[in-house]
Amino acid sequence: MKLKDKVALVTGGASGIGEGCVRRFLAEGARVVVSDIDEANGRKLVAELGQRTVFVRADHTVRAEAEAAVRAALESFGSLDILHNNAGMPARGPLEDIEEAMLRRVLDVNLLGPFLMTQAALPALKRSAAAHGHSSIIFTASIQSVMVRPDFTLYGATKHGIAGLLKSLALELARERVRVNGICPGSVDTPLLRDLAAATGNLETGLAAFRDGIPMGQLISADDIGAAAVFLASDDARMVTGVLLPVDGGVTA
Numbered sequence: 001m002k003l004k005d006k007v008a009l010v011t012g013g014a015s016g017i018g019e020g021c022v023r024r025f026l027a028e029g030a031r032v033v034v035s036d037i038d039e040a041n042g043r044k045l046v047a048e049l050g051q052r053t054v055f056v057r058a059d060h061t062v063r064a065e066a067e068a069a070v071r072a073a074l075e076s077f078g079s080l081d082i083l084h085n086n087a088g089m090p091a092r093g094p095l096e097d098i099e100e101a102m103l104r105r106v107l108d109v110n111l112l113g114p115f116l117m118t119q120a121a122l123p124a125l126k127r128s129a130a131a132h133g134h135s136s137i138i139f140t141a142s143i144q145s146v147m148v149r150p151d152f153t154l155y156g157a158t159k160h161g162i163a164g165l166l167k168s169l170a171l172e173l174a175r176e177r178v179r180v181n182g183i184c185p186g187s188v189d190t191p192l193l194r195d196l197a198a199a200t201g202n203l204e205t206g207l208a209a210f211r212d213g214i215p216m217g218q219l220i221s222a223d224d225i226g227a228a229a230v231f232l233a234s235d236d237a238r239m240v241t242g243v244l245l246p247v248d249g250g251v252t253a
Contacts, residue, residue: 014038034056162182
């Protein structure tokens with residue numbers, strides 16, 4: 001029970017990587033606020049998981065809604081010890097083909113939203129660190145926070161932005177013992193990845209192509225990301241801050 005009595009807020013927590021982290025946090029004793037714009041899946045998940053979870057419909061790119069998600073944690077569970085900035089969106093294609101509306105949307109979701117949610121959560125996280133020795137901010141970054149790929153320029157720019165944000169913030173908050181780290185997933189077996197695989201024309205062929213790009217020869221699971229998040233949030237990582245942790249089966253090795 002590495003997170004016993006801790007309170008976590010997970011953005012984009014209704015499915016995929018976020019859901020995997022919510023489930024893993026619960027298994028380790030935390031109480032969890034599931035924040036997402038997907039109200040149907042969010043409420044369904046919380047109904048399944050029970051009283052140590054609460055759902056709040058929040059768009060982290062809107063300051064008032066980010067603040068409402070933090071209030072939900074404080075009103076439901078009395079504190080906030082862990083913020084997992086997980087929500088994000090993919091973007092692929094040559095930069096010259098990306099319309100301005102998409103450019104602004106991806107920048108908002110992948111970079112502005114985590115800024116706003118972090119600002120909203122910081123007072124509570126600082127109180128938690130003062131009371132318990134440390135608190136934790138985790139970002140779902142990407143292998144494209146530490147490397148690049150062609151036709152992912154917009155996505156890579158936002159994820160490099162997350163890398164800069166978390167490293168700078170780790171030093172800014174070090175004296176207050178609010179630790180800031182990121183997880184860099186490779187190809188994770190989520191509904192989104194399966195949609196991308198199916199778009200190639202054949203689901204199994206598409207999934208095989210993703211697997212073939214991983215040196216360990218298998219897709220990463222959402223639970224693998226959750227296990228890394230638990231470590232970074234736990235007392236085991238009390239002196240770990242400013243780290244980008246790849247969970248990618250060797251892609252960035």
